[in-house]
Amino acid sequence: xxxxxxxxxxxxAGVEVKNENNCLTVKGPKGEITRQFNNELTIEIEDGTIxxxxxxxxxxxxxxxxxxxxxxxxxxxxxTNGYSKTLEIEGVGYRATKSGKQVNLNLGFxxxxxxxxxxxxxxxxxxxxxxxxxxIDKQAVxxxxxxxxxxxxxxxxxGKGIRYAGEHIIRKEGKAGKGKK
Numbered sequence: 001x002x003x004x005x006x007x008x009x010x011x012x013a014g015v016e017v018k019n020e021n022n023c024l025t026v027k028g029p030k031g032e033i034t035r036q037f038n039n040e041l042t043i044e045i046e047d048g049t050i051x052x053x054x055x056x057x058x059x060x061x062x063x064x065x066x067x068x069x070x071x072x073x074x075x076x077x078x079x080t081n082g083y084s085k086t087l088e089i090e091g092v093g094y095r096a097t098k099s100g101k102q103v104n105l106n107l108g109f110x111x112x113x114x115x116x117x118x119x120x121x122x123x124x125x126x127x128x129x130x131x132x133x134x135x136i137d138k139q140a141v142x143x144x145x146x147x148x149x150x151x152x153x154x155x156x157x158x159g160k161g162i163r164y165a166g167e168h169i170i171r172k173e174g175k176a177g178k179g180k181k
Contacts, residue, residue, distance in 0.1 A: 005065035009050040009073050012080055017050060019043050024072060028079025031136045035075065037068050050076075074138045084134035085145040091160035094152075095128040103131065107152040107162070115148060130165075 011017055015028040022037045037043065040061065042053040052069045054061040077083075089096060089105070097104050101117040103125060117123050121144050124132040131148065135141045145164070154161035156172040163169060 003066075005052055005054070005062075005069045007069065009069065009076060011045075011048045011050060011076060015076060015080060017045050017076075019045055024075070026072075026075040026079050028076075030079050030082050033075045033079060033136060035071065037071070038064055041065065041068055043068075043072070078136040078138055082134055082136050083138045083141045084132055085141055086165035087131045087133065087145060087148060087162050088165055089129045089131070089162050090154065091158075094160065096125045096131050097128065098123065098125040105148075105151065108160075113151050131162075 018025045025034045054065045103115040105113040152161045154163045
């Protein structure tokens with residue numbers, strides 16, 4: 001049996017969980033998330049814990065059992081604490097500025113790149129070379145961060161571009177010196 005799938009999820013105080021035909025709604029201090037899950041699995045809510053059960057040991061049921069449990073745990077974590085990703089901008093003249101609900105990125109292009117805040121995604125620029133992306137949906141935060149990073153991915157020679165905080169860029173040496181043998 002799946003070790004992850006059979007672990008119960010504890011629901012913290014202040015979080016409300018409803019299940020209607022495997023459409024789970026999790027409401028907490030940060031917001032509300034609704035998601036439809038596979039009808040073959042059984043989601044039980046009792047005494048402040050959520051458990052996911054599968055009908056059989058078929059390969060398909062085993063493969064979605066742990067996934068479903070992890071998605072529900074991420075929903076509970078998201079409405080309780082939220083998720084955030086930090087991006088760092090590296091390069092001469094590369095910077096970010098926030099004005100209202102927009103973030104303008106100067107990334108060496110002839111035009112500024114504009115990012116819009118949405119209801120689900122909040123943007124913060126504490127320093128000109130740092131962007132913090134936060135929200136309650138783990139998948140949406142990660143996807144938005146990946147899209148921002150794709151605007152100017154880090155290059156291997158000088159390391160210029162947008163990278164995740166703590167990301168290590170493998171550097172290349174460049175051209176060899178002239179006249180060396």
